[in-house]
Amino acid sequence: MPDHVHLVLQPPDKCALGRMIGQMKGRASRLMLRVLDHAVDSPPPQHSNGRPAIWQRRCYDHNCRTIDTVREKINRCHNNPVTKGLVKDPGNWAWSSYRWYRGERSVPMEINGFQL
Numbered sequence: 001m002p003d004h005v006h007l008v009l010q011p012p013d014k015c016a017l018g019r020m021i022g023q024m025k026g027r028a029s030r031l032m033l034r035v036l037d038h039a040v041d042s043p044p045p046q047h048s049n050g051r052p053a054i055w056q057r058r059c060y061d062h063n064c065r066t067i068d069t070v071r072e073k074i075n076r077c078h079n080n081p082v083t084k085g086l087v088k089d090p091g092n093w094a095w096s097s098y099r100w101y102r103g104e105r106s107v108p109m110e111i112n113g114f115q116l
Contacts, residue, residue: 001084006077008070008114021059029054070114074101 011017032054046053064070074097081093090098100107 001080002086006080008064008074008077010112010114025055074114 009017011020029052033052062069062073064073078090078096078098078101081087081096082090087093090096091102094108097107097109097111097113100111101113
C-alpha cells in the first residue's frame with residue numbers, strides 16, 4: 001500500500017517478534033531514506049526527536065489463533081488495494097501475495113505459503 005504495509009507472519013518458536021519487526025523496519029527505513037534522498041526535494045516527515053518518520057512508532061498486530069483467522073487476514077491483505085480503490089482486481093497489485101496464492105511463482109518477493 002502507498003502509506004502502510006500488511007504482513008502475515010508465522011514466527012518460529014521462541015522468536016523475539018518485536019525485535020525482528022524492529023530490524024525489518026530499520027533495514028527498510030535506511031533503504032527508503034536513501035531512495036527519498038535522491039528522489040524528492042523535501043525531506044520526509046520527522047518524529048519529535050528530529051529523526052525521519054518512515055514508520056509509525058508501533059505496529060498494530062493481531063494474533064491469529066485459528067486457521068480461519070489466518071485465512072481471513074491474508075484475504076484482507078489481498079483485497080486492501082481493491083477496497084482503497086487502487087486496483088480493480090487484487091491480482092493487479094504488484095506487491096501482493098495474491099498471484100502467488102493463485103499459482104503464479106514470478107512474484108517480486110519470496111513467500112512461504114499458507115494453505116488457503
